[in-house]
Amino acid sequence: MSWVRKHGFYARLAAQNMKKNGKYYLPYLLTCSGAAAMFYTMFFLSENQGINALQGSGYVLTMLWLGSGIIGIFSAIVLFYTNSFLMKQRKKELGLYNILGMEKCHIARFLFWETAYTAFVGILGGLALGILLSKLMLLILCAILRAGVPFGFFVSGQGVWWTAVVFCAIFLLSLLTNLGRIGKSQPIELLRGGNAGDREPKTRWLAAVAGTVTLIAGYVIALMVKTPLAALGLFFVAVLLVIIGTYCLFMAGSIAVLKLLRRNKAYYYQTKHFTAVSGMLHRMKRNAAGLASVCILSTMVLVTVSTTVCLYLGMEEVLDMLYPRDVHLLMVESDQESMYAMVTAVEEEADRLGIEISELAWACYYPGENDLGNTQFIGDKLKAYQDGLVLSAEGQAYPPTAYVGFNVAGGKAPAELREALSGLLNSGAFRFQYGYVDERDKMAGETYAMLGGFFFIGLLLGFLFLMATALIIYYKQVSEGYEDAEGFRIMQQVGMNEQEVRGSIHSQVMMVFFLPLFAAGVHIAFAFNMITRLLTIFSLNNVGLFALCCLGTFLVFAAIYAAIYGWTAKAYYQIVKA
Numbered sequence: 001m002s003w004v005r006k007h008g009f010y011a012r013l014a015a016q017n018m019k020k021n022g023k024y025y026l027p028y029l030l031t032c033s034g035a036a037a038m039f040y041t042m043f044f045l046s047e048n049q050g051i052n053a054l055q056g057s058g059y060v061l062t063m064l065w066l067g068s069g070i071i072g073i074f075s076a077i078v079l080f081y082t083n084s085f086l087m088k089q090r091k092k093e094l095g096l097y098n099i100l101g102m103e104k105c106h107i108a109r110f111l112f113w114e115t116a117y118t119a120f121v122g123i124l125g126g127l128a129l130g131i132l133l134s135k136l137m138l139l140i141l142c143a144i145l146r147a148g149v150p151f152g153f154f155v156s157g158q159g160v161w162w163t164a165v166v167f168c169a170i171f172l173l174s175l176l177t178n179l180g181r182i183g184k185s186q187p188i189e190l191l192r193g194g195n196a197g198d199r200e201p202k203t204r205w206l207a208a209v210a211g212t213v214t215l216i217a218g219y220v221i222a223l224m225v226k227t228p229l230a231a232l233g234l235f236f237v238a239v240l241l242v243i244i245g246t247y248c249l250f251m252a253g254s255i256a257v258l259k260l261l262r263r264n265k266a267y268y269y270q271t272k273h274f275t276a277v278s279g280m281l282h283r284m285k286r287n288a289a290g291l292a293s294v295c296i297l298s299t300m301v302l303v304t305v306s307t308t309v310c311l312y313l314g315m316e317e318v319l320d321m322l323y324p325r326d327v328h329l330l331m332v333e334s335d336q337e338s339m340y341a342m343v344t345a346v347e348e349e350a351d352r353l354g355i356e357i358s359e360l361a362w363a364c365y366y367p368g369e370n371d372l373g374n375t376q377f378i379g380d381k382l383k384a385y386q387d388g389l390v391l392s393a394e395g396q397a398y399p400p401t402a403y404v405g406f407n408v409a410g411g412k413a414p415a416e417l418r419e420a421l422s423g424l425l426n427s428g429a430f431r432f433q434y435g436y437v438d439e440r441d442k443m444a445g446e447t448y449a450m451l452g453g454f455f456f457i458g459l460l461l462g463f464l465f466l467m468a469t470a471l472i473i474y475y476k477q478v479s480e481g482y483e484d485a486e487g488f489r490i491m492q493q494v495g496m497n498e499q500e501v502r503g504s505i506h507s508q509v510m511m512v513f514f515l516p517l518f519a520a521g522v523h524i525a526f527a528f529n530m531i532t533r534l535l536t537i538f539s540l541n542n543v544g545l546f547a548l549c550c551l552g553t554f555l556v557f558a559a560i561y562a563a564i565y566g567w568t569a570k571a572y573y574q575i576v577k578a
Contacts, residue, residue, distance in 0.1 A: 010106070014113035023478065028082050029122050031471050035075035036126020036163050037133065038460055042068040043159030044134040045141060060145070063453035071464060076170045078468045081293070083174040085475045087181060108179050115178075119171040123164055130163070131155055144312070145452040203259055204252040211248025218242035222530040231533035238530065242523060243296055250292035290476050294469055295516035298557070299523045301465045306524070306553040307531060308458025310546045311451045311538060319447055321539040323440040325361060325405030327413045329421060331432035332401050336364050338430040339402035345429075346404055349420045355413075357406040364400040402432065412441045451538065466557075470564045473513070477568035513565050521554060 018025050046064045134156075218241030225231045311318075329346070331338060343362050350357045408417070418437065425435045528550065532543050540546075 010109040011113045014110055014117060017110075018114060018117060024086055024475075025118070027471055027474050028079075028086065029118065029125065031082065031467055032075075032079060032118070032122030032167070033125035033129055034467055035071060035078070035464065036123055036167050037130035038464060039068060039071050039075065039166065040127055040130030040156065040159045040163045041134055041137045041460075042071065043162060044130070044156040045138060047156050047158065048138060060141075060449050060453040063450075063457045067457040067460060070461060072166050074461075074464060074468070075167070076173075078471065079170050080174060080177070082471060082475065083178065085479070087178055088479075107182055111178050111182070112175060115171055115175040119168060122171075123167050126167070127160055127163060130159070141452075141456050144456050145448055203256050205256060207248050207252035208256045211245045211251075211253050213245075214241045215245025215249060218245060219526040222527050225530050225533055228533050228536045231530050232537065235530060235534065238527075242299075242527075246295055246519065246523075247289070247292045250295070251288040254288060290472055291516050294472055294476075295519045295523075297465050297469045297472070298516055298520035298561070301462050301469070301557055302520060302524045302550070302553055303527065303531065304458045304465065305462040305557075306546070306549045307535070308455045308462075309553065310535065310542075310549040311540060312455035313549070314540045314542055314545055315448060315451050317542055317545075318451065318539050319440065319444055321541070322447070323438070323443050325359065326407045326411050326440050327417075327421070327437065328403060328405035328440075329425070329435065329437050330401060330403055331425075331430060331435040333433035334364075334400065334402040334431055334435075336400070336402070338432060339364055339404065342402065342404050342424065342430055345424050346406065346421070349424065350406075350417065353414070353416055353420065355408065355417050357408055360404075360406040362405070363403045413439055466560065469561075473564055474568045514561075517558060517561050524550060524554070 042064050046061055046068075218238045221234050221238040221241070225234055329342060331342065339362055343360065346357075347360070408414075413421075418439075421437045424430070425437065528547070532546055535541075535546060
């Protein structure tokens with residue numbers, strides 16, 4: 001009975017603490033539930049028979065499995081960050097428990113129950129939300145893919161199992177991390193934990209210069225890339241350089257700039273500037289890493305959503321580029337003689353079967369080093385190239401590829417015509433290495449599956465990144481509120497009225513809050529050229545459409561970002577004024 005009472009005490013203490021600190025735990029639980037719901041939804045969709053029966057379902061399933069992995073990894077990163085913040089805010093509390101007589105093993109039991117409660121509510125809430133919204137997600141996916149909606153409803157057993165396993169593992173690792181920190185800490189260190197970082201930050205010129213150089217290097221790569229293959233090869237290099245540069249400039253460059261402003265006595269020794277610069281120095285030291293993370297997350301939201309929206313809106317254009325005719329034949333490593341012979345044979349077979357064809361077109365083109373998706377002959381550029389061989393950059397010679405395309409009534413070739421065309425390719429009367437017949441109707445289904453899958457995953461990942469951004473911003477605002485409360489009172493005591501104090505703090509908060517959004521806008525502006533090159537891999541060359549998608553996504557995101565600011569600012573000022 002004593003064991004039960006002892007453990008019941010820690011369980012009740014943990015429950016009371018979570019209730020008391022609801023403003024910390026509620027966003028954490030909501031984020032966990034949202035991430036778990038999205039993770040479960042991916043499994044539910046991948047097991048749905050209606051999705052598996054779709055044309056091009058392989059593309060969709062690949063996207064869903066890829067999305068599951070990304071959501072799992074990113075959920076772990078976000079929840080670990082949140083857990084680190086919660087532990088930082090509670091150092092004083094845990095140190096007080098230690099001084100009042102609780103041993104570290106007792107604190108460990110207390111933390112175990114808190115983690116257990118959090119895991120239970122977060123995972124169970126996520127599964128309930130995922131099961132509740134899974135049918136809605138299926139409807140959205142089917143609408144994106146322009147497919148029929150399958151009947152019936154089921155609960156994914158694998159989805160429930162893997163969601164529970166993955167998120168239990170995340171919470172277990174978080175608990176072990178917390179126990180390791182507590183085990184290494186002394187009570188006095190815990191009590192002083194909340195006061196750490198009050199010293200003025202040092203100027204790290206090496207890090208500031210390194211950040212500037214790496215950021216400029218990333219921008220230069222993004223601007224100078226000329227071909228899709230080069231963009232594909234250098235994309236992750238540029239992303240890595242920009243991430244490194246962003247963190248270095250936020251953590252070191254901002255401090256260097258603020259100290260340069262402080263050296264300008266004419267600027268610094270003004271009431272507003274004096275308090276703003278001094279306050280910003282300490283704010284940037286405390287929040288630089290978090291602000292850099294918000295900037296990177298915001299950039300990920302903008303790039304992911306704008307790119308996938310552009311691909312989805314441009315699907316018809318992609319189809320027109322890749323498949324300008326209802327039916328097309330390709331003879332790889334052929335010649336013009338075989339191409340003209342195939343044109344004649346197609347006309348004869350259509351006349352024999354009594355099938356009317358129109359807009360018959362043909363071309364011989366050469367697969368150059370930058371040929372992606374055979375776009376050299378597409379659309380209005382259908383023409384016959386000179387016969388012969390061309391040399392690639394590697395000095396290798398390639399024979400041309402012969403193309404023959406035409407339209408049929410209704411946009412779909414009758415079965416007898418498809419059989420006749422296949423017979424022509426297998427007759428041995430034409431010279432080519434290999435050949436095949438494709439129909440626009442068939443390829444449209446696969447294109448919608450691939451690009452629609454990208455769009456769906458992009459929306460989910462964009463929502464996940466946005467949720468993580470809001471969570472980081474909220475915790476940063478709450479943390480700032482507690483740290484600025486004392487400064488708020490001191491500024492009033494030295495003669496500043498409440499309006500001046502609010503104005504000073506408001507300007508600092510606004511600058512710190514919207515700096516990541518501004519930096520994210522600069523990032524995507526410099527990335528514009530590289531992303532447009534990458535979109536050509538999907539045969540989407542509409543730069544204007546992508547520009548509109550970027551602008552629209554940025555404006556919508558900025559509005560949501562401002563709404564998050566308004567919500568979190570209320571919590572901040574309530575804490576400061578208390």
